[in-house]
Amino acid sequence: MKLKFGSVEENVVTREEFPLEKAREVLKDEVIAVLGYGVQGPGQALNLKDNGFNVIVGQRKNSKTWDKAVADGWVPGETLFDLEEACERGTIIQFLLSDAGQIALWPMVKKHLTPGKALYFSHGFGVTYKEKTGIVPPADVDVILVAPKGSGTSLRRMFVEGRGLNSSYAIFQDGTGKAKDRVVALGIGVGSGYLFETDFYREVTSDLTGERGTLMGAIQGIFAAQYEVLRANGHTPSEAFNETVEELTQSLMPLVAENGMDWMYANCSTTAQRGALDWWKPFRDATKPVFEQLYDSVKTGKEAQKSIDSNSKEDYREKLEVELKELRDSEMWQAGAVVRKLRPENN
Numbered sequence: 001m002k003l004k005f006g007s008v009e010e011n012v013v014t015r016e017e018f019p020l021e022k023a024r025e026v027l028k029d030e031v032i033a034v035l036g037y038g039v040q041g042p043g044q045a046l047n048l049k050d051n052g053f054n055v056i057v058g059q060r061k062n063s064k065t066w067d068k069a070v071a072d073g074w075v076p077g078e079t080l081f082d083l084e085e086a087c088e089r090g091t092i093i094q095f096l097l098s099d100a101g102q103i104a105l106w107p108m109v110k111k112h113l114t115p116g117k118a119l120y121f122s123h124g125f126g127v128t129y130k131e132k133t134g135i136v137p138p139a140d141v142d143v144i145l146v147a148p149k150g151s152g153t154s155l156r157r158m159f160v161e162g163r164g165l166n167s168s169y170a171i172f173q174d175g176t177g178k179a180k181d182r183v184v185a186l187g188i189g190v191g192s193g194y195l196f197e198t199d200f201y202r203e204v205t206s207d208l209t210g211e212r213g214t215l216m217g218a219i220q221g222i223f224a225a226q227y228e229v230l231r232a233n234g235h236t237p238s239e240a241f242n243e244t245v246e247e248l249t250q251s252l253m254p255l256v257a258e259n260g261m262d263w264m265y266a267n268c269s270t271t272a273q274r275g276a277l278d279w280w281k282p283f284r285d286a287t288k289p290v291f292e293q294l295y296d297s298v299k300t301g302k303e304a305q306k307s308i309d310s311n312s313k314e315d316y317r318e319k320l321e322v323e324l325k326e327l328r329d330s331e332m333w334q335a336g337a338v339v340r341k342l343r344p345e346n347n
């Protein structure tokens with residue numbers, strides 16, 4: 001249906017229009033092969049299975065994630081296969097390897113994309129940056145996307161709680177005439193609540209911006225800046241952490257999530273409101289040039305290239321772990337570890 005967001009109308013598919021029973025009917029003769037068992041793989045594959053779809057997992061043998069798949073109940077030779085066998089068996093191939101991993105496996109996957117199959121992504125990356133990835137699907141298959149707007153971990157947790165995470169969906173190529181039904185049915189099947197219409201290019205450019213920006217990159221940057229200023233002015237680690245992170249995640253963000261920014265402001269003191277209303281614009285103005293620089297770097301393909309280059313290296317996992325450890329070992333996040341233990345519910 002059409003929904004107004006402010007003054008702009010957009011297409012949204014709801015579970016009321018497209019109930020699970022309809023999704024099951026649409027996909028009843030399909031074998032859904034989920035390739036990769038990292039973060040999205042488990043979330044989507046388990047939700048599909050619990051929703052009653054015919055799903056198998058393809059994963060490298062002799063890997064930690066193969067063992068994880070077995071521990072999650074996938075049975076080798078029945079519902080768990082190596083990547084190539086899963087591609088052979090699947091009529092819908094959910095390409096959920098890391099975006100860099102997809103490049104390496106593409107020639108094999110392509111071989112098994114016989115007419116009538118569907119190739120499914122959870123990111124517009126591979127197809128949009130085809131000059132860098134080499135991913136150009138054959139014309140007689142559907143090429144579709146369901147991108148959950150959140151971590152695969154949350155997708156699974158929210159499904160188990162009886163909630164749902166919203167996703168965007170797109171059709172790059174309708175090779176069979178069935179792409180729309182297939183993509184929406186899969187979106188409902190993987191546990192999405194609502195499905196927002198987009199295209200591959202807009203999905204990848206907004207997603208790369210968001211995760212580098214306010215969702216992940218900018219938030220850590222702004223936390224670090226405030227924490228450092230508080231510490232430089234003699235505040236203790238716990239005080240600096242509480243006023244930078246803990247109060248935000250525990251008390252204030254849930255209010256924003258519930259009813260918007262003005263609602264959160266309205267539930268703080270008039271003193272805080274005055275200050276926040278005065279200071280949000282200087283913060284916007286100071287960071288906007290950085291966001292513009294970021295968007296430009298996304299738009300020109302520089303961000304895609306960087307992620308391909310670093311994540312295609314043999315030792316990318318080890319290198320990543322070093323950088324994550326650096327964050328974990330920083331004073332701010334060490335203070336955070338202690339503060340988390342002191343949440344009353346953790347005692």
Ligand SMILES: NC(=O)C1=CN([C@@H]2O[C@H](COP(=O)(O)OP(=O)(O)OC[C@H]3O[C@@H](n4cnc5c(N)ncnc54)[C@H](O)[C@@H]3O)[C@@H](O)[C@H]2O)C=CC1
Nearest residue numbers: 036037038039040041065096097098101104122123151152
């Ligand atoms: N992590 C998330 O929650 C989200 C991910 N996405 C998208 O979903 C897709 C999958 O992402 P993740 O689950 O994060 O992937 P991931 O980084 O967890 O990797 C998934 C799997 O790829 C395998 N893999 C990597 N390189 C390989 C290679 N050369 N050969 C064979 N297997 C290889 C790994 O063993 C792993 O099981 C990506 O397109 C990503 O952008 C979209 C929304 C959120």
Ligand SMILES: CC(=O)[C@](C)(O)C(=O)O
Nearest residue numbers: 148149150151152207211
């Ligand atoms: C979780 C998500 O949607 C991200 C941040 O875009 C990603 O993991 O790529």
Ligand SMILES: [Mg+2]
Nearest residue numbers: 148149150207
């Ligand atoms: Mg995302």
Ligand SMILES: [Mg+2]
Nearest residue numbers: 123207208211
């Ligand atoms: Mg992303």
